[in-house]
Amino acid sequence: MSRLMQPVLMLLLLLMALSPAWAQEPGLGADTPTPQTADVPAFEDQDRQQRYVGLLRKLRCLVCQNESLAESNAGLARDLRRIVHTRLEAGQSDEQILAFMTERYGDFVLYRPPVRPSTYALWFGPAVLLLIGIGVIARMVFRRQAPGDRPPLSEADRRRAAALLDENEGRSDS
Amino acid sequence: MKFAIPLAVFIAVAALLYMGLGGDKSRVPSPFIGKPLPTVDLPELHDPERRFTNARVSERDEVVLLNVWASWCPPCREEHPVFVEIADDVPLYGINYKDARDDAIDWLERLGDPYVAIGYDEDGLAGIELGLYGVPETYVVDGEGKIRYKHVGAVTRTVYEQTLLPIIEQVRREATPQ
Numbered sequence: 001m002s003r004l005m006q007p008v009l010m011l012l013l014l015l016m017a018l019s020p021a022w023a024q025e026p027g028l029g030a031d032t033p034t035p036q037t038a039d040v041p042a043f044e045d046q047d048r049q050q051r052y053v054g055l056l057r058k059l060r061c062l063v064c065q066n067e068s069l070a071e072s073n074a075g076l077a078r079d080l081r082r083i084v085h086t087r088l089e090a091g092q093s094d095e096q097i098l099a100f101m102t103e104r105y106g107d108f109v110l111y112r113p114p115v116r117p118s119t120y121a122l123w124f125g126p127a128v129l130l131l132i133g134i135g136v137i138a139r140m141v142f143r144r145q146a147p148g149d150r151p152p153l154s155e156a157d158r159r160r161a162a163a164l165l166d167e168n169e170g171r172s173d174s
Numbered sequence: 175m176k177f178a179i180p181l182a183v184f185i186a187v188a189a190l191l192y193m194g195l196g197g198d199k200s201r202v203p204s205p206f207i208g209k210p211l212p213t214v215d216l217p218e219l220h221d222p223e224r225r226f227t228n229a230r231v232s233e234r235d236e237v238v239l240l241n242v243w244a245s246w247c248p249p250c251r252e253e254h255p256v257f258v259e260i261a262d263d264v265p266l267y268g269i270n271y272k273d274a275r276d277d278a279i280d281w282l283e284r285l286g287d288p289y290v291a292i293g294y295d296e297d298g299l300a301g302i303e304l305g306l307y308g309v310p311e312t313y314v315v316d317g318e319g320k321i322r323y324k325h326v327g328a329v330t331r332t333v334y335e336q337t338l339l340p341i342i343e344q345v346r347r348e349a350t351p352q
Contacts, residue, residue: 062307075272076307079298104212104305106205 007137014133039078040085048088055084055094059101060109068111204305204324211240211319212303216293219270219278226293231267232319237345238265239338240313241289241329242301244273245281247309249328254285256331261288264342268292271301271309314338316345 043049053070059080061072069077069084080101087097101109113119153161206212211228218224231240241257243250257266268289270278275294282289295301304311307326314323323341325333 075298076302079302083299083302103205104302105307106203106305108203 007141011134011137040082043088051094052085052088055088055097056081058098058111059084060111062105062109201326204321206305206321207324209321211313211315211321214269214293214300214303216269216295216300219268219275219292219294222294226267226269226291228319230291231315232317234265235317236265236349237314237316237322237342238267238290239342240267240269240315242269242271242295242304242306242309242311244271244309245277246273250310251285253310253312253328253330254288256329256334257288258286260334265290269295269300269304271295271306272298312338314341314345317349 043052056070057068059069061067061069061074061077061080063074063076064072067074067077069080083100084097087100098110107113113122115123211231214226214228214231216226218226231238239257241253243254260266266288268291270292272295275296278292278294293300298306301309304313310328312325312329313321316322322345323338325337327333329338
């Protein structure tokens, strides 16, 4: 394996190790089972029903904090589902309903934290770390390749090397 | 010198993880600290004809405790004797959360009623206005009706003396001009 390939493969392995994390984002996957969304009557309007389920998936149940409102069976989650339902019925927008929730429960109620200065580290930290990692690996690779690292061969060395190579070639030819 | 950078990285990561260990992650920071108490308008527990409102909580123009409780909630039972003891030191208002009215009144008759007034939040909607996510919760509300602190969980003697009382005393000092 060439010296150049090694770090590149390492980087690829690292990237592969990262990928399962995307599959685990809670509450946002479209295929998350939502057994609890049926405790209020479904909207006749299909569009509104979809918005209802979508909102429930975006909101965290504050009692069972690893469940979204769509999944949780806690009493509070049921109450909050009812509130989302009545507010949708009253014609409120998704933004209005999410604002109602964050005013009372803070950003914590949202599974997807908003991008603002206090969450920059959260949103951009991984990308920054990745760039730093790529930088470190790139430095390792280029330092190894740099010709300046090796002292130049003296004329005597060069002749010795040529002699050795000749000897070798002579042997393999025979 | 060769290990300076890895060592620095290690210390930084260790410090970050150590900070992550501290504190109870189930505690949700309240967005209401320093903000006025949300609008509360409930029937009173003892007398449904009367209303329990923000004005009622602020009627004395002084710092009060607002405690959300229920007769079905074990930690509420645990903190109740503390409230009975301190009722003379700081006015205590209550919101009875998703309870049966008879159960709540019976509970108070058996254990004592330290509350100046209690609102009856039958469907839990007032609790949601407060950003409540479990009972008991106890708020320090200043004379202007602003929430100064929120405690989640039972108010034990220790919690009262070490957490709530210093805040109450600070609010009192602010209220009395030197």
